[in-house]
Amino acid sequence: MMASAFKILLPACWALGITLAAPTQHPLTGVPTVILHPYPTKQRLSFRENGNFKITIFSDLHFGENPDDGIGTVKDANSTRLMRAFLRDEDPDYVVFNGDLITGEYTLKENATLFIDQILAPLVEAEIAFSSTHGNHDNQVNITHLDEILREERIAPHSYTRAAPPGVGGVGGPGNYWVPIYSAVTDSAPALILWFFDSRGGVSADGTPLPDWVDASVAGWISRETALMDAAWGHTPRSALAFVHIAPHAIQAVQATLNSSTDLGLNDDPLGDGSVQDSLGISDEDTSSSNKPINVAAGARDAPFWEAVSGIPNLHAIISGHAHGNEWCAREPGLGVRFCFNKHSGYGGYDKARWGHGVRNVMFSLSPTGDSRECTVLNVETWIQLESGEQRSRVNL
Known part of the structure; x- marks a missing residue:
């Protein structure tokens, strides 16, 4: 039975563009086994010796705005300064850019990807592993998600961003992939999988x-x-x-049920048309009433994705950007998925002075099983760190 299952999986694997080593046999049973190598030329990512793995998330940097009046240059310099400071002070093991790296409406075809060079420079210099999702402003007339992915691959050896295989992601959405994190580089299986999804948007x-x-x-x-x-x-x-840039549609209904004493974090950006996935898939009447529970995801065009995400084993949360004035975490009651907004990091994009700028951090801690190095994740904590030094919205996932 296992051998026949392997025959089914093998062609699918090659179609998905994942490197699969030649099948080996289990030393005791002799049954063929599958060996996954999604990054055969890159170093394995692993937890620190103290059992921790820290992710720092930069969201909505919006590089490249207002090139004619010089305002954009100042914004980009401030965003670069912020990134360098957080890389130094937070000392992350991994960095995620969660969409809208560039405000692509202002770009020219001949220099659009040069903004990617500017954004990635602090990461390249620090030699910190990272990867990206992409947002609606990254799909514009002179820039695409694929352009940015290919640029990362070309200039950043520590980037783990990759494109989905043909047929996955739809038009304008190539950025679907996963990254394995091991408790130790010698482990046979990862302790953590980071999933990245492409919510598309923008224009062709x-x-x-x-x-x-x-x-x-x-x-x-x-x-x-x-x-x-x-x-x-x-x-x-x-x-x-x-990680996905635009929040799933089901999260729109969650906002109205937030309890400020338990669902901590800035909640200053009303969700509606354009601020969640598939903004035209469900009417406002479907989500405005709090008198009865509504499975919002069932009618939205992101419903297949939302239901599939809920089935990912041991998923602690899905994290989005896009709504710059939100930074809260809450559980979506329909499918029970924990959701968090990022913190608006960049000086580009729409903003309010009281929001501030910063990052969301996520800290994973391992629990050893017995005397071996095989570990499972015991605790996951996340919080907002502001550029001013203030910490807030600390919760366990």
Whole structure:
């Protein structure tokens, strides 16, 4: 039975563009096993010796604004200063850029990706591993998500961003991938999977609006990748964290139910058309009433993605940007998925003085099992760190 399952998975794996080593046999059973190598030329990422793994998230940098009046240059310099300070002070093990790296409306075709060079320079210099999602402003007439992904691959050896295989992600949405994190580089299976999804949005090269939700094809890909992981590593207790730029549509209904004493964090950006995925998929009447529970995801065009995400084993949260005035965490009651907004990091993009600028940090801590180095994630904590030095909205995931 296992051998036949392997025959089914092998072609799918090659179609997905994942490096699969030649099948080996289990030393006791002789059954073929699958070995996953999503990054065969890169160093394995692992937890520190103290059992911690820290992620710092930069969101909505919006480089490249107002090139004619010089304001954009000042904003970009401030954003670069902020990044360098946080890389120094937070000392992260991994960095995530969670969308809208560039305000692509202002770019020219011949120099659009040079903004990626500016954004990544602090990471390249510090030699810190990182990866990106991309937002609606990263898909514009002179820039695309794929352009930015290819630029990262070209100039940043510590980037783990990669494009989805053909047929996954839909038009304008190539940025669907996952990154394994091991408790130790010698472990046979990762302790943590970081998932990255492409919510698309923006416009195509001819100015045609692009869909602003994760394409339905990603749902099947999640299932196939999860099955492939199980074939390679068994049903190990690996944890997961997910990133997507635009919040899933189901989160719009959650905002009205927030309790300021338990759902901590700035909540200053009303969710509605344009601020969640598939803004035209459900009417306001469907989400405005608090008198009865509504499965918002069921009618939205991101429903296949949302349901697939809820099935990712041991998913601690899905984290989004896009709504610059929000930084709260809450659990979506329909499918029980924990959700968090980032902190608006960049000086570009819409802003209010009282919001401040900063990052969201996520700290994973391991619990050893017995005397071995095989570990499982015991605790996940997240908080907002402001440039001013203030910390707030600390919660366990």
